[in-house]
Amino acid sequence: MSSIRDPFADHLITPQNSALVLIDYQKEMFEVIRSETSADLVDLNVCLLAKAAKAFDRPIVLSTVGVGFGFNGPTRDSILSELNGIEPIDRSSMNAFEDQGFSEAVEATDRKRLIIGGLHTEICLTNATNTALKDGYDVSGTADVTPA
Numbered sequence: 001m002s003s004i005r006d007p008f009a010d011h012l013i014t015p016q017n018s019a020l021v022l023i024d025y026q027k028e029m030f031e032v033i034r035s036e037t038s039a040d041l042v043d044l045n046v047c048l049l050a051k052a053a054k055a056f057d058r059p060i061v062l063s064t065v066g067v068g069f070g071f072n073g074p075t076r077d078s079i080l081s082e083l084n085g086i087e088p089i090d091r092s093s094m095n096a097f098e099d100q101g102f103s104e105a106v107e108a109t110d111r112k113r114l115i116i117g118g119l120h121t122e123i124c125l126t127n128a129t130n131t132a133l134k135d136g137y138d139v140s141g142t143a144d145v146t147p148a
Contacts, residue, residue, distance in 0.1 A: 015056035035147035097131035
Protein backbone atom coordinates (compact mmCIF):
# COMPACT_ATOMS: atom_id res chain seq x y z
CA MET A 1 0.00 0.00 0.00
CA SER A 2 1.46 3.36 -0.95
CA SER A 3 1.06 6.51 1.07
CA ILE A 4 -0.84 9.48 -0.35
CA ARG A 5 1.62 11.77 1.40
CA ASP A 6 5.24 12.52 0.70
CA PRO A 7 6.85 12.51 4.18
CA PHE A 8 9.59 14.87 2.99
CA ALA A 9 7.32 17.50 1.41
CA ASP A 10 4.22 17.05 3.57
CA HIS A 11 2.70 20.18 5.07
CA LEU A 12 2.37 18.27 8.35
CA ILE A 13 5.29 17.47 10.65
CA THR A 14 6.94 14.15 9.87
CA PRO A 15 10.22 12.63 11.06
CA GLN A 16 11.56 13.08 7.53
CA ASN A 17 10.86 16.82 7.24
CA SER A 18 11.54 18.16 10.74
CA ALA A 19 14.20 18.58 13.39
CA LEU A 20 13.93 18.97 17.15
CA VAL A 21 15.64 22.00 18.69
CA LEU A 22 16.10 22.11 22.48
CA ILE A 23 17.28 25.38 24.02
CA ASP A 24 18.69 26.01 27.51
CA TYR A 25 17.51 23.05 29.58
CA GLN A 26 20.10 23.81 32.26
CA LYS A 27 19.97 23.54 36.05
CA GLU A 28 20.11 27.30 36.58
CA MET A 29 17.26 27.86 34.13
CA PHE A 30 15.08 25.25 35.87
CA GLU A 31 15.63 26.96 39.22
CA VAL A 32 13.72 30.05 38.12
CA ILE A 33 10.64 28.33 36.68
CA ARG A 34 7.56 30.03 38.11
CA SER A 35 4.73 28.15 36.48
CA GLU A 36 1.84 25.84 37.19
CA THR A 37 3.95 23.19 35.48
CA SER A 38 6.56 21.88 37.90
CA ALA A 39 10.23 21.66 36.96
CA ASP A 40 10.08 17.88 37.42
CA LEU A 41 7.21 17.57 34.95
CA VAL A 42 8.97 19.80 32.41
CA ASP A 43 12.10 17.67 32.79
CA LEU A 44 10.09 14.47 32.25
CA ASN A 45 8.38 15.94 29.18
CA VAL A 46 11.70 17.03 27.65
CA CYS A 47 13.10 13.53 28.23
CA LEU A 48 10.05 11.95 26.57
CA LEU A 49 10.20 14.34 23.61
CA ALA A 50 13.91 13.63 23.13
CA LYS A 51 13.28 9.90 23.37
CA ALA A 52 10.52 10.12 20.75
CA ALA A 53 12.70 12.20 18.42
CA LYS A 54 15.51 9.65 18.68
CA ALA A 55 13.10 6.75 18.12
CA PHE A 56 11.98 8.38 14.86
CA ASP A 57 15.57 9.20 13.89
CA ARG A 58 14.75 12.91 13.83
CA PRO A 59 17.77 15.27 13.94
CA ILE A 60 18.21 17.05 17.27
CA VAL A 61 20.03 20.31 17.96
CA LEU A 62 20.78 20.95 21.62
CA SER A 63 21.94 24.32 22.90
CA THR A 64 23.10 25.83 26.18
CA VAL A 65 23.96 29.37 27.17
CA GLY A 66 26.86 30.63 29.26
CA VAL A 67 28.52 27.31 30.13
CA GLY A 68 31.87 28.33 28.65
CA PHE A 69 31.82 31.57 30.63
CA GLY A 70 30.96 29.77 33.87
CA PHE A 71 27.60 31.52 34.26
CA ASN A 72 25.54 28.35 33.90
CA GLY A 73 26.03 24.63 34.12
CA PRO A 74 25.43 22.10 31.35
CA THR A 75 22.14 20.58 30.21
CA ARG A 76 20.54 18.58 33.02
CA ASP A 77 21.89 15.05 33.29
CA SER A 78 18.44 13.50 33.03
CA ILE A 79 17.96 15.15 29.62
CA LEU A 80 21.50 14.47 28.41
CA SER A 81 21.02 10.78 29.18
CA GLU A 82 18.28 10.72 26.51
CA LEU A 83 20.51 12.50 23.98
CA ASN A 84 23.43 10.12 23.69
CA GLY A 85 25.92 11.32 21.11
CA ILE A 86 24.43 14.81 20.76
CA GLU A 87 26.88 17.52 21.68
CA PRO A 88 25.38 20.71 23.14
CA ILE A 89 26.23 23.93 21.34
CA ASP A 90 27.17 26.52 23.95
CA ARG A 91 26.53 30.15 23.13
CA SER A 92 26.73 33.59 24.68
CA SER A 93 23.73 35.15 22.92
CA MET A 94 20.20 35.18 24.29
CA ASN A 95 18.84 34.43 20.81
CA ALA A 96 20.17 31.01 19.86
CA PHE A 97 20.06 31.87 16.13
CA GLU A 98 22.51 34.73 16.68
CA ASP A 99 25.17 32.11 17.40
CA GLN A 100 26.88 30.94 14.22
CA GLY A 101 27.50 27.41 15.49
CA PHE A 102 23.86 26.98 16.43
CA SER A 103 22.58 28.39 13.13
CA GLU A 104 24.95 26.15 11.19
CA ALA A 105 23.84 23.08 13.19
CA VAL A 106 20.18 23.81 12.44
CA GLU A 107 20.98 24.35 8.76
CA ALA A 108 22.98 21.09 8.69
CA THR A 109 19.84 19.12 9.64
CA ASP A 110 18.59 19.96 6.12
CA ARG A 111 15.06 20.31 7.55
CA LYS A 112 12.85 23.38 7.14
CA ARG A 113 10.35 22.41 9.83
CA LEU A 114 11.57 22.95 13.38
CA ILE A 115 10.02 21.74 16.60
CA ILE A 116 11.45 24.14 19.17
CA GLY A 117 11.48 23.64 22.91
CA GLY A 118 12.91 26.41 25.06
CA LEU A 119 12.82 26.50 28.82
CA HIS A 120 11.68 30.12 28.97
CA THR A 121 8.99 31.30 26.57
CA GLU A 122 9.97 34.97 26.59
CA ILE A 123 13.63 34.37 25.71
CA CYS A 124 14.55 30.85 24.59
CA LEU A 125 11.43 30.12 22.56
CA THR A 126 10.30 33.54 21.31
CA ASN A 127 13.64 34.87 20.08
CA ALA A 128 14.56 31.62 18.35
CA THR A 129 11.12 31.27 16.79
CA ASN A 130 11.04 34.82 15.44
CA THR A 131 14.46 34.46 13.85
CA ALA A 132 13.71 30.99 12.47
CA LEU A 133 10.53 32.32 10.84
CA LYS A 134 12.46 35.26 9.37
CA ASP A 135 15.02 32.78 8.02
CA GLY A 136 12.34 30.76 6.23
CA TYR A 137 11.73 27.91 8.65
CA ASP A 138 8.32 26.59 9.66
CA VAL A 139 8.21 26.47 13.45
CA SER A 140 6.15 24.59 15.99
CA GLY A 141 6.52 25.29 19.69
CA THR A 142 6.15 22.61 22.31
CA ALA A 143 3.95 23.65 25.21
CA ASP A 144 4.72 20.59 27.35
CA VAL A 145 8.43 21.42 27.51
CA THR A 146 8.09 25.21 27.74
CA PRO A 147 6.43 26.28 30.99
CA ALA A 148 4.04 29.20 30.72
